[in-house]
Amino acid sequence: MSTGDTGGEPGQGMLPADPDAPGQQPVATAGSEELTEPVRPAAPKRQRAASIPDGMLTVEDHLEKILRGIGPLAAYDQPLVESLGLPLHEDFVAPMDLPLFDNSAMDGYAVRAEDIASASRQRPVTLPVVGEISAGSAKPFAISAGTAVKIMTGAPIPRGADSVIPYEQTDRGNARVQIFAPTTPGQCIRRKGDDVRSGETVLTEGAVLGPREIGLLAALGAPRVKSRPRPRVVVMSTGSELREPGTHLDYDSINDGNSYMLAAAVRAAGAICYRVGAVDDKPRTFQRVLSEQLVRADLVVTSGGISKGDHDVVKQTLSALGTVEFNEVAMQPGKPQGFGRVFDEQTPIITLPGNPVSAYVSFEVFVLPAIRRMMGRTPYRRPMVHAVLAADLQSRPGVRQYVRAVFEVTHRGAKVTPLSGSGSHLVGTLAKANALIIVGEDQTALNLGDTVRTLVLDRPF
Ligand SMILES: Nc1nc2c(c(=O)[nH]1)N[C@H]1C(S)=C(S)[C@@H](COP(=O)(O)OP(=O)(O)OC[C@H]3O[C@@H](n4cnc5c(N)ncnc54)[C@H](O)[C@@H]3O)O[C@H]1N2
Ligand code: MOO
Numbered sequence: 001m002s003t004g005d006t007g008g009e010p011g012q013g014m015l016p017a018d019p020d021a022p023g024q025q026p027v028a029t030a031g032s033e034e035l036t037e038p039v040r041p042a043a044p045k046r047q048r049a050a051s052i053p054d055g056m057l058t059v060e061d062h063l064e065k066i067l068r069g070i071g072p073l074a075a076y077d078q079p080l081v082e083s084l085g086l087p088l089h090e091d092f093v094a095p096m097d098l099p100l101f102d103n104s105a106m107d108g109y110a111v112r113a114e115d116i117a118s119a120s121r122q123r124p125v126t127l128p129v130v131g132e133i134s135a136g137s138a139k140p141f142a143i144s145a146g147t148a149v150k151i152m153t154g155a156p157i158p159r160g161a162d163s164v165i166p167y168e169q170t171d172r173g174n175a176r177v178q179i180f181a182p183t184t185p186g187q188c189i190r191r192k193g194d195d196v197r198s199g200e201t202v203l204t205e206g207a208v209l210g211p212r213e214i215g216l217l218a219a220l221g222a223p224r225v226k227s228r229p230r231p232r233v234v235v236m237s238t239g240s241e242l243r244e245p246g247t248h249l250d251y252d253s254i255n256d257g258n259s260y261m262l263a264a265a266v267r268a269a270g271a272i273c274y275r276v277g278a279v280d281d282k283p284r285t286f287q288r289v290l291s292e293q294l295v296r297a298d299l300v301v302t303s304g305g306i307s308k309g310d311h312d313v314v315k316q317t318l319s320a321l322g323t324v325e326f327n328e329v330a331m332q333p334g335k336p337q338g339f340g341r342v343f344d345e346q347t348p349i350i351t352l353p354g355n356p357v358s359a360y361v362s363f364e365v366f367v368l369p370a371i372r373r374m375m376g377r378t379p380y381r382r383p384m385v386h387a388v389l390a391a392d393l394q395s396r397p398g399v400r401q402y403v404r405a406v407f408e409v410t411h412r413g414a415k416v417t418p419l420s421g422s423g424s425h426l427v428g429t430l431a432k433a434n435a436l437i438i439v440g441e442d443q444t445a446l447n448l449g450d451t452v453r454t455l456v457l458d459r460p461f
Pocket of ligand 1: 237238239241242254255256257258259278303304305306307308309312333334335336352353354355356358424
């Protein structure tokens, strides 16, 4: 069984998230430069799976709305280490050779190979040592025929020398050195430009900067590099029942797990998170806290308060603005969703359901792609992996199920085992899962042994 990535979730071919899609159009973020990211023009209305309940959006509909509404952030020069995990915004052309100059690969003596051609243990060649060159304290140096210069690893090769003989093949003499072996021109010399040539494109636009790339950029003298910044994501949870973990709980209150879970998920996605403690269900409080947070937000993510309850503060408050739309999405968990822009800043906001598993799955499906798009990272969506199902599964028709599961690779290939319990409150089960099995809208059962589509969580992509 293959563990091969098979692209994003079902229907991805129709999504704007496809970076290779033809006909891509610029997308602008409010207040930022015009951006030329790979988003398709509005796709012609596609056929809905027959089973999607009327009035509901498909997962693709909602994701597309979000991705069209949130553009990439403007790129600017970032300090090198800050750019870890960010994609390079433009090709990087080496401004210098690496190595920058011919230098020694060993501690030893720079010599002319022809002067020691006859050297052996029995009949060493003795040369006068006319100086010493160490890395970082070398003066321009030249040697004449029949002489040697002490040289340390990394130090520039003196003019006239064509090879380095390591200490181990000498008596390590100071004024004079006995050399026990011959060498050939070029031995133990690291040549200028034999690693990187000045003018060479060493990293191309879109390359994600990891430790090795950052090391190379520093070696090439770049203290900063142009990339899109990490999005600043404000995470707010709402609910008068919520308490800060570690504080007193009344008989009807619970710990605010979601803001921590979402904050961690934001960070794991490579963004900066500002976690706001839980806000109660009063519209005025919610509106005030939200507006105070916008100064540091490229994106706001809320949890809770968007369903049909009497105190669904997020929905009540933001519906009134008219710029945030609330919908039901044909998925489980994660049915209630909202997206739009808020206040004068027109800051994008994604409102997630409060049930913890629903909030988590919704983050995976909608917020993670949005964050990646803001950072300029592709693909936006987590690639799926095929795995063999280890137990039967039932599912409701008309909704896409995301089933918590354990994914493992055994000697027989990739296997995924669904965890029991589908309640959206089951955080214990959620923490046991490392994968989500996707059961399509038209599927009502999957059987043991079937090959199923799986999102393997936490894997870098
Ligand atoms: N009459 C209906 N009721 C509900 C429907 C529906 O269609 N009709 N949908 C259900 C579904 S599905 C979901 S999901 C939830 C979503 O509700 P909200 O987004 O309004 O979330 P809340 O009501 O605020 O909270 C739901 C649940 O989650 C707990 N919660 C909320 N925030 C946190 C947090 N930060 N940390 C931990 N737990 C949290 C909260 O206490 C509730 O138990 O609505 C269903 N209802
Ligand atoms: O659809 Mo809700 O998101 O199950 O719990």
